Amino acid sequence: MLPFKLDKIDKKILDILQVDGRITNAQLSKDIGLSPAPTLERVKKLENAGIIKSYHAKLDTEKINLGVSTYVMVSLKGHNRSNIEKFIKAIDGVDEIIECNHVTGSSDFILKVIAKDIPSYQKLMLEKVSEIEVVDSMQSMVILSTFKDSKKMPIPENK
Known part of the structure; x- marks a missing residue:
């Protein structure tokens, strides 16, 4: 299987989503310079290809008593x-x-x-x-x- 080819926009999407997985599609589309529909399509393509595996909440271990x-x-x-x-x-x-x-x-x-x-x-x-x-x-x-x-x-x- 050949590696998935990522263009500049795909890479920008991945960079942004790694920092903020809760960003809205509207804001993501503004940040990458595309309209919302193609932005959502690209994100779905990255998810379906298995490049984006999941989204997580990072917890503060001290605040949940795991020291x-x-x-x-x-x-x-x-x-x-x-x-x-x-x-x-x-x-x-x-x-x-x-x-x-x-x-x-x-x-x-x-x-x-x-x-x-x-x-x-x-x-x-x-x-x-x-x-x-x-x-x-x-x-x-x-x-x-x-x-x-x-x-x-x-x-x-x-x-």
């Missing part, structure tokens, strides 16, 4: 399909694990975990994550501060 964020490097007892599938199935039911990446290097996965506080985090790790039968070892890194948290993707040039 501890960590990255956890996880190694499995064996790096095979069965263990990977068991691990993924087990963590899928853990709401506090908000991101899971299969990686190369000294660990098999890196998880992003969010919890109310350190005792809640410790309980989660002891009672849920470390109890997953295929988990061999874990190493946690508590996030002290976040200086950049951009969800905006750079749109590469077509060649």
